[in-house]
Amino acid sequence: MSTFIELLVGGISVGAVYALIALGFVVIFKATEVVNFAHASLLLVGGFVIAKTHPLVGFWAALLLGVAGAAALGALIEFAVIRRANVLSHSVLAIVTIGVDLILVTELTRQIGTEVLALGDPWGSDVLQLGSVNVPATRIAALVSAAVVITAFLLAFKYTSWGVAMRATAEDSETAALMGVRRGRVSMGAWAVAGALAAVAALFMCVFPTPGLDRNVTAVAMKAFPAAILGGLDSTGGALAGGFIIGITESLVGGYQEELSFLGRGLGDVAPFLVMIIVLLIRPAGLFGTKELARV
Amino acid sequence: MSRIVTPLWWVLVAAGVVVAPFYLDGIWLQDGLFAMAAAIGAIGLNLLTGATGQLSMGHAFFLAVGAFGYVYFASAPSGDGELDGLGLPTPLAAVLAVLLAGVAGGLFSPIAGRLKGAYLGIATLALIFIGHFAMSNATPVTGGHNGRPVPPMELFGFAFTDTPEPLVIAGVPFGALERLWFLGVVLLVGAGLFARGVLRGRPGRAMNTIRDHEIAAGVMGVPVTRYRAGVFVLSSMYGGLAGVLIALVFRQTVPDYFGLILALSYLAMIIIGGLGSVAGAVIGAFFVSMLPSLFTRYSDALPLVAPTGQEGIGAAEAAQILYGLAVVVVVLFLPGGLFGLFTKARLRLARRSAPAAPVKHALTPTPETRN
Amino acid sequence: MNVHDPRPPGASGLSVRDLAVNYGPVTALRGISLDVPRGAVVTVLGGNGAGKSTLLRAVSGTLRFQRGGITSGEVTLDGVKLSGAATSAVVARGVVQVPEGRRVFARMTVEENLRAGALGARDRRSAAEARERVLELFPVLAERARQRAGLLSGGEQQMLAMGRAMMACPEVLLLDEPTLGLAPLMAARIAETVREINAQGTTVLLVEQNAAMALSLASHAYVLEVGEIALSGPAAELAASDEVRRRYLGVGGDAGDPPVRPDGAAVRRPALSRWSA
Amino acid sequence: SEKATGGGGSGAAASADGVKTGPGVTADAITIGMITDLTGPYASFGKSLTNAQQLYFEQVNQAGGICGRKLESIVRDHGYDVQKAVAAYTEIGPKSVALAHVVGSPMVNAVKQRIETDQMLTIPQAWATHLLGSKPIQVTGTTYDIDMINGVEYLVKEKGVKSGDSIGHLYFEGDYGETALNGSKFAADKLGLKLVEQKIKATDQDMTAQVAAFKKAGVKAILVSVGPRQTASLVGVALAGGMKVPFLGSNSAYSPQLLPTPAGPALLAAFEYVTAGAPMSSDLPAIKKLGEDYKAKYPGDAVDSGVSAGYTAAGIVVDALKKACEGKDLTRAGVVAAHRGQNAWGEQYGGVMDFTVFDKPASLRSYVVKPDKEALGGAVVVKEPFTADIVKDYQVPSGG
Amino acid sequence: MSDTYQPDGMTSVPRLEVRDVTVRFAGLTALDAVGFSVEPGSVHAVIGPNGAGKSTCFNVLSGVYRATSGSVRFGDAELTAMAPHRIAGLGLARTFQNIALSPHLSVRDNLMLGRHRLTRAGFVSAGLRLPSARREAARHNARVEEIAAFVGLTERLDVPVGLLPYGVQKRVELARALCMEPRLLMLDEPVAGMNGGERRDMAELITAVRESLGISILLVEHDMGMVMRLADAVTVLDFGRLIADGPPEKVQNDPEVIRAYLGATSETEEAAS
């Protein structure tokens, strides 16, 4: 039983990290209806800046720099690419972000080389004892950050005109412009925000219990895709739920690997995707996503 | 004027293709074969993503099904009982492998018929991971992580191998690559013509309308869900055929190869070449699959690219960056892809040579798939 | 009836001078000059593809979204140049357009659409007032406040588009076919609304296919044909013209009349037999 | 064309000095290929290998070359991509007499058939048993399973693990992990231990769930056959969670680059690994000299296990060539035959290898090594090479 | 137009019978027990204020929406449970209130799509270009050209639809529906966005269709002049309920219809004259 709880808690805490990444997808999807496959490179930049600057300026300042750097890169991608490709279908735009990702990840991994970079976080390998369960302090921090950030976004989308402007632009940028929305600012803002979120997510991805930032970090970002889809690509709360579901699934399937071995080895990696497929079969727009509307 | 030029052009291309194996080194033939296989796969993906507007990020899975399907059907079980196989005649095995890929696509049709856009894209991403899981667990079929050797194709007693008897034509030793070259050309031409027929015929129009206006398509009598699933199956079979050819060229299939990178490169191909057309897929496939080898081989002649083993941007990295860049540039500046550029240039040429001739309307073949 | 009767430049109001617009290689407008004095309702008539929407796009600065651009001439508001400014800057100066074809934000609710309209409003209080006025004018929007706009009927969407533009409390309202697809009663209501908005001081540039209605509202009218101004003059004068009546008013078109194409030529239609095969 | 003459084709010819030559050998040069990873996940390892081998060839050339010919190397990067590796083989294979290293067992597998057809002496930089059993392919030192058997016995003899205890094994899917698992399974069975397996993928980063599982099973020691990052996560999480057991890795589970990261202290505290090759800090004269030469030639580059591994492999190829030269047969088959004639090679590098059999590992002896911040290469010897008693009963599965 | 009009092949055009059709969306009844029938070969108009449920009715008839209850019979076939493509197969064709063409395809290809239900070529025969597929394509292409000529699109056949003006696109919509060789043609606001001249042209076209093909036409339109001129029968909806049904003259003077839809007088026209 205590193993189960430990796995559950572990899953929730990893889920928080996935949720942060998934939230980045969601923000961009809401603002531009583009699935951003370049999110991995935003993660990498955020982490890279933190890793390179913390010995010089200390962790918190480095974190700020990382957030700023990733936000700037996000804004740059929007400005240089997404904005200029406005006439194309969103599927094509998604493929463009793959191209962007390819460029950035190639260059960044070259920069990182084969090193494993430490991020200099204050939590180190501290572990909190919750009853019989051990939880790394970094994961508690991730959970708290995810909860705060996601609540903030839920509120922002609902109650500020920024949210309305963003969604209006996403749907029809020409008409949104007629409402006085500065299209560039809104979607650039969204990309910058997504970049900032990615930097925060990168932080939690690269601190204990993982050894540090290296070129393989981007692979983890893949798991945030089922998280985002499962919750519904346009749902902020869905990102959180999706993150948790993926985190817990992965943790349980990994932890009970022995017992599940009749299903084949390495199930932990496919389980998130299987869960996603099942959810999509029942709810094609994810758990909390809005159904695609159609009327003629 | 163009009535004479066009056939002439084709005759030249055909001649080039036939004499190529007599002059090109193995490595070029091999690159060419990889590109042909990629082109077949890309044509299939273009039917799905370009013409029907269904984003798929799992195309590599169907290549794997084709490749391993062929190996399984064609190989005899290994002596130590570790590897299974049916030992069927190789052409039959190839056909069955393609069908198997189609069946795999059909099994996915509850998803493929109902989802679209980003949701379908990411759902198909699951295929990559599920495929990897299956391949590394079904060891008797796939040989597990190491893959297994590919039995060479044998058509009417003619084997596509280096051995046994050295076949020498016009002083050139005809090994596996030289022989496969012609098989690849035949398969590619066949696959291309078939796809063109589909696109220009009744199914193509239905596919385009599903892409542009799903409801209208239904009301006009197109069974949308069934068509979507059908195109997915067809595109899977193209993937399967590409997989068979790749297996034959590799001579050893390895599960790792059929990963996400491969799937994404297929998307890059159809974007770079031009969405929705057969020629676009072929051009894109050659571009993406030849680029890295060109860079590697000519790295010393290229500025900014460091020769293997030296500091700086390596050939592989440069190729990665360039093809990422190509995707971006094409989308931003060449909405019809390289093929669009080509048609535009031809139009301009035609206009120049015959200024009086009425110019046909050229709408760039970029699909507007916002719905 | 004057073919050209430009008002003296520098007058207050919206003024278009020698405007030419291209979409890539296609020229959509050339040599257009027209004036909308402050407080007036001016209408632009014309067949399909004459360039009416293009004209409004040129004013509100949305041509670039359609890959078009102004090649010569300019648009000014109260003597200050508008053309070349970003759309948001044009909105900031109180010029708001109701685009052709409704263009509601289909995935957002009615309420959110109205809020989006208020993004261009200059202060919060006036937005609240505007909202009240809109809901009073189109009660159905209040009933459907939480419905997704994409699910509204065609006419309801048209009302929403109109209401949305009014949320910004515009000084100059550009209307592109506001009665398209509206029931007669509702079309009359829209006409009434335009009149009312105008009475409260809003300047209106109205593009309309329903020429009868448009001419009854406007003080001045222009007729566009293939990108150029073919006729212009006081609305009443144009309404009386036989040419306009025949081409745009749809009156006197009995079933027995030979059908007329937009270019005025009679059509000779081949017969269609039933398909047998 | 060059092609029509069969340029560099397969037929052997005798050159002016009476030495039979084939592809890769001309009157004045011998070309040796390397198919390596310079841009993929094993880039630093690939770089060290390449550097070390080029250093070796340079030294041979300075000493006059082989058979009056200079050694030339031709390097291709596959970035850990199978297709690129196959392309690389197609390109440089016809021009090379041997492959001084190929990184990655999937890559070797992909071209295995051709290596056999071509009789191309090839030194893979991977230690899976699947690579055994092929005449031209020479796996150096032990395979992962032998290391694990030696390691488990070491745990029992020196780390307090007793019969009846459980031990854990964390391993990668694929050749590497599965070869190691074969060894640990055998040893656990022989020594009365219960083995708890956890399989992961190379992309997994966070070992929390695996630690929980090991903890649940109450393991007394953990074997680690994964990548360095996963090792760091595993050891870090376990120690932080109060799990104080010894960790014993395969030689690919460790990299000195981990020491400056937050995982460093945990690794220093509880981790050791088993390897056939002497660490760079060893005081064997040959290794010491290599360290100095390497630092002189590549002052900026880190020294890791790739340096000695590459250097040793280069030595194997060069010695095979030398012996082949003595036999006046520098064809590929001649080189392979010459190579297979040696039964005690490499004393100076700390391990003796027998090349005459090729369905068994060339050596059964392993070092136990542990991380060390100060040492060259980041590791020092804990236990000199030894062979476990139970190894003699072990039937090595080979790839055939 | 009189009610006695008898098209030659009338037997093949069945009656459309809508009975008690109710459509509910979350919290909204778009159609409330609506029933009417369309006599073979007649032009039947459905009018009503915006949001009355006219398009919803079309959507039910064409299978885009599923009725919550009620039945729609076309001859012997019950339509309410059928998928859109099956309904199309019975010979019901429609145009859309908002244009729903493929902008990148040529007019010809858009029209050929209308032939989908009448043609057979599948992936295999189209891909292999079997003689049967080619013959089929040629035969139907000829018919497409005939219909294009009838609608006045001959010169535009090879132009991508997206480049055409709105009014022409509306005609392409009609032509595409005609290409389905329908037995019942449903037109949703065919003249919206057109000026007087263009409206007359379209009205004439609809008359010609009915005269030469003898098919039933169901028409939704806000242009009362046109409705009065073309329709044999008119059904009036308001808030999803049927408020009047009958010949145009009768409906036009129904006080309920005047209150809900027409307004006291058509004041705009008065003002203009």
Ligand SMILES: Nc1ncnc2c1ncn2[C@@H]1O[C@H](COP(=O)(O)OP(=O)(O)OP(=O)(O)O)[C@@H](O)[C@H]1O
């Ligand atoms: N985005 C565009 N790209 C190219 N040409 C365009 C574009 N939009 C309009 N046009 C062309 O410009 C001309 C004027 O179009 P516009 O939409 O302004 O006409 P309109 O008078 O508003 O017609 P309608 O009554 O149909 O709305 C037409 O010939 C049209 O084909």
Ligand SMILES: Nc1ncnc2c1ncn2[C@@H]1O[C@H](COP(=O)(O)OP(=O)(O)OP(=O)(O)O)[C@@H](O)[C@H]1O
């Ligand atoms: N899919 C849907 N979901 C929810 N409500 C819908 C849906 N489709 C239509 N409605 C609602 O049903 C009512 C009837 O709509 P419908 O489109 O049939 O009106 P209409 O009579 O065609 O009006 P118009 O003349 O304005 O086009 C409207 O209030 C609309 O908002």
Ligand SMILES: [Mg+2]
């Ligand atoms: Mg217009």
Ligand SMILES: [Mg+2]
């Ligand atoms: Mg309607």
